[in-house]
Amino acid sequence: MRFFFVLVLGLVLAAAGAGYLWVNQPFDLAAESVDVSVEPGMSAREVAATVAQAGVAVNPVLLHAWFRLSGQSRQIRAGSYELDRLTTPTSLLQKLVRGEEALRSVTLVEGWTFRQVRDALKKAEQLKPDSQALSANDIMMQLGKPGVPAEGHFFPDTYTYSKGSSDLAVLKRAMQAMDKRLAAAWAQRDPKSPLTTPEQALVLASIVEKETGAPADRPTISAVFNNRLAIGMRLQTDPTVIYGLGDAFDGNLRKKDLLADTPWNTYTRVGLPPTPIAMPGKASLIAAVQPAPSKALYFVAKGDGSSHFSTTLDEHNRAVNKYQRGQ
Known part of the structure; x- marks a missing residue:
């Protein structure tokens, strides 16, 4: 049988001529690039046939013979591969043996809401939208966490994936990453913190x-909120109000909005809101459980991105006049 493969390959190589070997000649493709999906358990013969069916102008018998003669046919890995017009039989085999899949990536940004995460996944290239028809609750059920809110439970990072992967697989990796980061942060919490559960730390x-x-x-900033929680003082933080308003928020936060009671309005309710309001990054997770040794209860934006912190209301009011009102 091996002699047969040698004979077939030898005859074709002889016909190719023109000073180069067939194994180093780029394939003719039906398009600028073609995708080849090698499923687990495929034989080398089936892989060769799949390559030809994907739009590569190659005799699958010849390609199978090349796989066999290379001695690497049993090392071909399952995966999703992209072939371009520079791909040769040699580079194809190297790609298949090394498992050099066609990877894409999607970035989830710190501070994004779950809605923004879903939008990013929807726009991600070559990612199967398996979650798009599902509600947030259904997604969490699919990921093995029924009843857990989706908001905030995914770690912001860049995730690579094979072409044709499910968006649920990306979400599961992001969820597991957040679980790991949150557990690590919780293990380092300040014992004097008023937070009693990892979920509170995440919020x-x-x-x-x-x-x-x-x-x-x-x-x-974490110290301010930890200090307020410790004495039962309302957090009074605008981002929670905005989150609670949802689509009703038009970009301008008004006094009436601060009085509009929702479960996330920390001006009208004491304590933490019922769920996170966004995805925190590692630095915010650590800050939440390791606040600075400060007695501050107030802060106000200074206009340069930083904040001024105060321990008393009088001091805070003076800071507001200085930085917000220019007085």
């Missing part, structure tokens, strides 16, 4: 994420 971290302009301020 607070999401608020810190949305309130922070200058990264260096995160621990002190």
Whole structure:
């Protein structure tokens, strides 16, 4: 049988001539690039046939013979591969043996809401939209966390995936990454913190994420909220109000909005809101459980991205007049 493959390949190579070997000649493709999906358990013969069926102008018998004669036919890996017009039989085999899949990536940004995450996944190239028809609750059920709110439970990062992968697979990786990061942060929490569960830490971290302009301020912003929680003082943080307003928020936060009671309105309700309001990054997770050693209860934006912190209301009012009103 091996002699047969040698004979077939030898005859074709002899016909090719023109000073180069067939194995180093680029394939003719039906398009600028073609996708080849190698399923687990496929034989080398089936892989060769799949390559030809994908739009590569190659005799599958010849390609199978090349796979066999290389001695690497059993090392071909399952995956999603992209072939361009420079692909040769040699580079194709190298790609298949090394598992050099056609990868794409999607970036989930710190401070994004779950709605923004879904929009990013919807626009991601070559990602199967398996989650698009599902509600947030259904998605969490699919991911093995029924009853857990989707908001904030995915870690912001860049995730690579094979062409044709499910968006649910990306979400699961992001969820597992957040679980790991949150557990690590919780293990480092300040024992004096009023937070009693990792979920509370996640909620607070999401608020810190949305309130922070200058990264260096995160621990002190966290201290303000930790201090308020400890004495039963309302958090009074605008991002939670905006989140609670949902589509009703038009970009301009008014006094009436601060009085519009929702479960996330920390001006009308004491304590943390019922869910996170965004995806916090690692720095905000750590800041939430390791606040700065500060007695501050107030802060106001200074206009340069940083904040001014105060321990008393009088001091805070003076800071508001200086930085917000120019007085």
